[in-house]
Amino acid sequence: DGGITQSPKYLFRKEGQNVTLSCEQNLNHDAMYWYRQDPGQGLRLIYYSQIVNDFQKGDIAEGYSVSREKKESFPLTVTSAQKNPTAFYLCASRGMSVTEAFFGQGTRLTVV
Amino acid sequence: KQEVTQIPAALSVPEGENLVLNCSFTDSAIYNLQWFRQDPGKGLTSLLLIQSSQREQTSGRLNASLDKSSGRSTLYIAASQPGDSATYLCVLSGANNLFFGTGTRLTVIP
Numbered sequence: 001d002g003g004i005t006q007s008p009k010y011l012f013r014k015e016g017q018n019v020t021l022s023c024e025q026n027l028n029h030d031a032m033y034w035y036r037q038d039p040g041q042g043l044r045l046i047y048y049s050q051i052v053n054d055f056q057k058g059d060i061a062e063g064y065s066v067s068r069e070k071k072e073s074f075p076l077t078v079t080s081a082q083k084n085p086t087a088f089y090l091c092a093s094r095g096m097s098v099t100e101a102f103f104g105q106g107t108r109l110t111v112v
Numbered sequence: 113k114q115e116v117t118q119i120p121a122a123l124s125v126p127e128g129e130n131l132v133l134n135c136s137f138t139d140s141a142i143y144n145l146q147w148f149r150q151d152p153g154k155g156l157t158s159l160l161l162i163q164s165s166q167r168e169q170t171s172g173r174l175n176a177s178l179d180k181s182s183g184r185s186t187l188y189i190a191a192s193q194p195g196d197s198a199t200y201l202c203v204l205s206g207a208n209n210l211f212f213g214t215g216t217r218l219t220v221i222p
Contacts (some may be wrong), residue, residue, distance in 0.1 A: 033210065043212050090155060092210065100146055101203065101210055105155035
């Protein structure tokens with residue numbers, strides 16, 4: 001079955017460490033997105049990519065980095081520059097604009 | 113910039129009631145609108161997709177409508193059940209991005 005997979009489900013990070021969240025889709029979608037969700041808050045856009053080897057900053061890109069070397073994969077790195085990384089992270093993908101968007105099940109990142 | 117608002121922000125109803133969730137948006141230049149549910153600590157589960165050329169979609173007890181001219185969509189839930197308790201989000205597809213509503217947190221009381 002086609003879908004979008006995020007891993008891991010839970011991730012713990014020590015202060016000062018970089019961590020990478022995985023997002024893989026087998027839907028042949030061109031566009032992929034990363035969002036952050038804080039408790040009781042809406043989703044905020046971190047980065048998005050419309051095509052391989054190209055990506056754009058969203059509203060809260062500081063302290064994050066991404067790559068899009070393959071169409072299927074859009075990993076997000078939370079760097080040590082992100083001062084408050086504890087949050088729920090959601091990845092999404094979309095084909096041509098008229099198709100529906102799919103979301104992963106999320107990764108909960110906690111700084112310990 | 114597209115702004116998407118959902119009213120009410122929270123809703124509690126007794127089991128069995130029919131209910132309507134509202135989504136309003138400021139820019140009618142959309143490709144489609146989706147309704148999702150989100151359970152606590154989980155991802156988004158797609159409920160219904162309405163293309164911009166459509167007016168309505170139905171799936172089981174759910175019915176969603178779209179009126180682009182007035183910038184409104186509604187999600188109708190018939191015969192609500194405790195398992196319907198979740199946060200409901202409307203999500204609009206624009207040319208380059210997705211736009212999220214503010215969400216309605218629904219609680220169905222047994």
